[in-house]
Amino acid sequence: MRALILGGDGYLGWPTAMAFCRAGHEVCAVDNYLRRKIARDTHSDALMANPLLPERAALFERLTGAKIEVAIGDCCDFAFLSGLVGKFAPDVLVHYAEQPSAPYSMMGYDKAHATLSNNLTATFNTIWAVMQHAPDCHIIKLGTMGEYGTPNIDIEEGWIDIEHKGRSDRFLFPRQAGSLYHTTKVLDTDLLWFYVRIHGLRVTDLMQGPVYGLSTDEADLDLRLLPNFHYDDIFGTVVNRFLVQAVARIPLTVYGRGGQKRGYLNLRDTLQCVALAAAHPPAKGELRILNQFTETFSVNELAERVQRVGRSLNLAVEIQHLDNPRKEMEEHYYNPAHHGLAELGLKPHLMTDDVVAAMLERVFEYRDRIVADRIMPRVRWR
Amino acid sequence: MRALILGGDGYLGWPTAMAFCRAGHEVCAVDNYLRRKIARDTHSDALMANPLLPERAALFERLTGAKIEVAIGDCCDFAFLSGLVGKFAPDVLVHYAEQPSAPYSMMGYDKAHATLSNNLTATFNTIWAVMQHAPDCHIIKLGTMGEYGTPNIDIEEGWIDIEHKGRSDRFLFPRQAGSLYHTTKVLDTDLLWFYVRIHGLRVTDLMQGPVYGLSTDEADLDLRLLPNFHYDDIFGTVVNRFLVQAVARIPLTVYGRGGQKRGYLNLRDTLQCVALAAAHPPAKGELRILNQFTETFSVNELAERVQRVGRSLNLAVEIQHLDNPRKEMEEHYYNPAHHGLAELGLKPHLMTDDVVAAMLERVFEYRDRIVADRIMPRVRWR
Numbered sequence: 001m002r003a004l005i006l007g008g009d010g011y012l013g014w015p016t017a018m019a020f021c022r023a024g025h026e027v028c029a030v031d032n033y034l035r036r037k038i039a040r041d042t043h044s045d046a047l048m049a050n051p052l053l054p055e056r057a058a059l060f061e062r063l064t065g066a067k068i069e070v071a072i073g074d075c076c077d078f079a080f081l082s083g084l085v086g087k088f089a090p091d092v093l094v095h096y097a098e099q100p101s102a103p104y105s106m107m108g109y110d111k112a113h114a115t116l117s118n119n120l121t122a123t124f125n126t127i128w129a130v131m132q133h134a135p136d137c138h139i140i141k142l143g144t145m146g147e148y149g150t151p152n153i154d155i156e157e158g159w160i161d162i163e164h165k166g167r168s169d170r171f172l173f174p175r176q177a178g179s180l181y182h183t184t185k186v187l188d189t190d191l192l193w194f195y196v197r198i199h200g201l202r203v204t205d206l207m208q209g210p211v212y213g214l215s216t217d218e219a220d221l222d223l224r225l226l227p228n229f230h231y232d233d234i235f236g237t238v239v240n241r242f243l244v245q246a247v248a249r250i251p252l253t254v255y256g257r258g259g260q261k262r263g264y265l266n267l268r269d270t271l272q273c274v275a276l277a278a279a280h281p282p283a284k285g286e287l288r289i290l291n292q293f294t295e296t297f298s299v300n301e302l303a304e305r306v307q308r309v310g311r312s313l314n315l316a317v318e319i320q321h322l323d324n325p326r327k328e329m330e331e332h333y334y335n336p337a338h339h340g341l342a343e344l345g346l347k348p349h350l351m352t353d354d355v356v357a358a359m360l361e362r363v364f365e366y367r368d369r370i371v372a373d374r375i376m377p378r379v380r381w382r
Numbered sequence: 383m384r385a386l387i388l389g390g391d392g393y394l395g396w397p398t399a400m401a402f403c404r405a406g407h408e409v410c411a412v413d414n415y416l417r418r419k420i421a422r423d424t425h426s427d428a429l430m431a432n433p434l435l436p437e438r439a440a441l442f443e444r445l446t447g448a449k450i451e452v453a454i455g456d457c458c459d460f461a462f463l464s465g466l467v468g469k470f471a472p473d474v475l476v477h478y479a480e481q482p483s484a485p486y487s488m489m490g491y492d493k494a495h496a497t498l499s500n501n502l503t504a505t506f507n508t509i510w511a512v513m514q515h516a517p518d519c520h521i522i523k524l525g526t527m528g529e530y531g532t533p534n535i536d537i538e539e540g541w542i543d544i545e546h547k548g549r550s551d552r553f554l555f556p557r558q559a560g561s562l563y564h565t566t567k568v569l570d571t572d573l574l575w576f577y578v579r580i581h582g583l584r585v586t587d588l589m590q591g592p593v594y595g596l597s598t599d600e601a602d603l604d605l606r607l608l609p610n611f612h613y614d615d616i617f618g619t620v621v622n623r624f625l626v627q628a629v630a631r632i633p634l635t636v637y638g639r640g641g642q643k644r645g646y647l648n649l650r651d652t653l654q655c656v657a658l659a660a661a662h663p664p665a666k667g668e669l670r671i672l673n674q675f676t677e678t679f680s681v682n683e684l685a686e687r688v689q690r691v692g693r694s695l696n697l698a699v700e701i702q703h704l705d706n707p708r709k710e711m712e713e714h715y716y717n718p719a720h721h722g723l724a725e726l727g728l729k730p731h732l733m734t735d736d737v738v739a740a741m742l743e744r745v746f747e748y749r750d751r752i753v754a755d756r757i758m759p760r761v762r763w764r
Contacts, residue, residue, distance in 0.1 A: 113510075120569075154549065172558070177576065183572060198764070
């Protein structure tokens with residue numbers, strides 16, 4: 001299979017490129033280093049230094065003999081992207097090429113508009129490049145569970161059958177996201193669904209929850225192959241923030257009451273999910289939506305888990321509640337379905353105490369690089 | 383009331399500007415002439431010559447003594463728009479400033495991307511200019527009934543209560559539009575709803591059906607004040623196409639089987655609806671959605687009506703079915719609600735035979751300007 005990975009320098013993109021390459025596929029990883037630039041501009045550099053994409057690919061080839069092709073360029077440049085799709089002729093295109101920070105998207109007009117424009121244009125260009133040059137190619141698009149928000153009904157897998165006044169029809173499950181970044185993913189889904197209906201594209205839209213973890217079969221070969229690990233308030237997830245706070249002996253900062261529930265998954269399972277989606281493409285004219293997570297936790301449950309495991313490693317972990325910088329429900333119903341990927345064969349790696357301990361130990365090795373004042377929230381939603 | 387009309391040169395914008403001005407409001411009409419430029423580029427000029435906005439405003443002032451302020455500029459230029467909102471300090475902002483042609487949005491990458499970028503950016507800039515400079519201002523946004531598509535259930539007014547597995551919640555009514563242009567309006571609604579939730583904007587989103595008519599109290603003062611009338615395949619509506627075909631003795635071209643039903647309204651009723659919305663603003667933090675049409679017809683019913691009235695005026699009107707250039711259901715259930723504007727006081731002007739006859743007579747005066755080869759569809763969806 002020929003796999004084009006857009007956003008190939010990212011936390012998911014780089015491990016995906018390595019995993020697809022190791023599985024015997026022809027891989028081209030594409031990136032314009034937008035995340036690195038935003039991280040520099042907002043003083044949010046990752047915990048470990050990650051070599052640039054060509055260096056990582058060269059190292060990976062020395063270690064494994066497997067070659068990842070690299071293309072540095074902007075997916076918002078249609079001439080670049082359509083030329084690449086035409087030349088590479090992918091069977092599958094994995095689209096991670098988006099500005100992924102919710103706080104960044106809430107930092108005022110310029111950054112909000114940059115997020116909207118970048119994310120929509122990258123998706124639009126992907127659609128058109130595939131329509132024009134590789135119409136049978138399977139687009140695997142990274143969405144987010146955040147598109148659904150936290151409705152008071154069970155969240156189904158992308159679609160819902162509505163019975164209304166004695167008639168019925170099937171619709172996209174209603175979406176209402178909690179940040180402009182998450183809203184751009186809602187718009188992406190609307191765009192993909194339109195072009196799937198009109199032009200018979202073949203698309204999988206993965207509604208992914210927050211991902212944690214640094215260990216994959218390939219990343220474990222060499223520390224320089226690790227995916228980027230952000231613990232700052234711009235790119236860091238809640239799991240990473242808690243891990244770093246535990247190691248740095250800073251109280252874990254729970255936003256608000258901490259009853260916010262989300263569906264989480266291990267980075268190893270993201271790789272499984274994308275590989276399973278690629279191995280089982282939908283039909284042409286089908287928008288397949290899969291909810292991509294393995295278990296749900298509240299923020300309080302996560303904090304308690306990191307505290308318990310941290311203490312077992314002799315870290316004196318405390319928990320502190322902060323005024324919530326975001327606008328979100330802090331206690332809510334949450335029961336999202338996630339059958340589709342299990343039916344394709346996903347074998348979950350759950351967040352056991354051993355997994356948390358391994359992450360804490362890995363972060364501990366880099367404890368001297370932790371910059372504490374990157375952690376507290378600098379952006380407020382209101 | 384201080385009313386800022388974005389897209390003030392348009393078919394709806396110009397009559398709205400005149401009507402608001404005549405009603406005693408302070409009016410500023412804004413446009414960048416994008417529609418005129420696209421019309422020139424695609425050989426789709428309007429039937430009558432419409433003077434430019436400053437000339438129309440000067441004429442209107444000579445005739446009525448009432449002054450419409452004019453600002454020529456691009457709402458996608460945030461410095462321009464936010465400066466204008468800051469200076470003019472509107473109580474109500476009516477946002478018509480979008481590329482309004484569905485076929486244009488389906489003419490290939492460049493025009494599709496221009497439509498997406500123009501429409502989303504104009505809406506995004508409107509939101510931010512109001513948030514920053516006029517947070518109490520009521521945004522009245524022109525959406526379209528086309529956002530809903532043609533579902534197999536009753537279409538409610540913007541929102542739907544969903545009962546699902548014993549729980550319930552209220553959501554935006556599901557949207558799935560039939561062109562990229564209509565899809566940009568879906569994205570607009572998503573964006574507005576996000577910022578209403580987060581920043582407490584005050585928004586009315588008008589889901590309007592196709593509008594017909596040239597006569598308003600103000601437009602009737604002088605032929606040079608007429609709104610633009612397009613009958614071409616790019617900007618023309620089905621009603622205008624049929625009127626021109628009847629006058630030019632060309633068979634009325636029904637796309638496909640002609641069972642496509644839509645909700646229509648008279649231009650006079652658009653003016654009433656916008657005035658009623660402005661006079662009854664929603665609360666801050668409310669996205670009020672109103673379905674704006676007065677009666678539904680199938681394309682066949684419209685064709686038969688124009689044929690009947692045309693024949694009564696001694697026009698030998700024939701009807702011809704064409705292969706449908708669009709991708710749409712040609713027979714479908716259609717039962718959209720439209721209570722909200724009636725409750726605010728709308729008194730409909732329905733499409734009586736007299737109304738059709740008056741439109742035919744007005745078009746007849748311009749019959750020498752009809753260019754027949756602008757009428758047949760040049761753009762196919764597939």
